[in-house]
Amino acid sequence: MADSVYKIIELVGTSTESWEKAAAVAVERAGQSLRELRIAEVVELDMVLDNGKVTAYRAKVKVSFKFESGD
Numbered sequence: 001m002a003d004s005v006y007k008i009i010e011l012v013g014t015s016t017e018s019w020e021k022a023a024a025v026a027v028e029r030a031g032q033s034l035r036e037l038r039i040a041e042v043v044e045l046d047m048v049l050d051n052g053k054v055t056a057y058r059a060k061v062k063v064s065f066k067f068e069s070g071d
Contacts, residue, residue: 012060039062
């Protein structure tokens with residue numbers, strides 16, 4: 001395997017259904033503009049509340065992708 005460098009970014013996905021869906025939304029959206037996604041790590045979960053009721057689930061996700069130089 002050749003030497004490689006990967007960049008890591010943090011994203012927050014949201015869903016009214018579940019944390020799993022929120023994480024998937026973040027990764028799927030990242031995949032629309034980034035190539036060679038490698039790893040996604042859920043680092044934090046939280047909920048949006050309105051009058052004591054859950055209105056949305058949020059997942060903070062670290063996503064890594066292969067870093068390519070402009071050469």
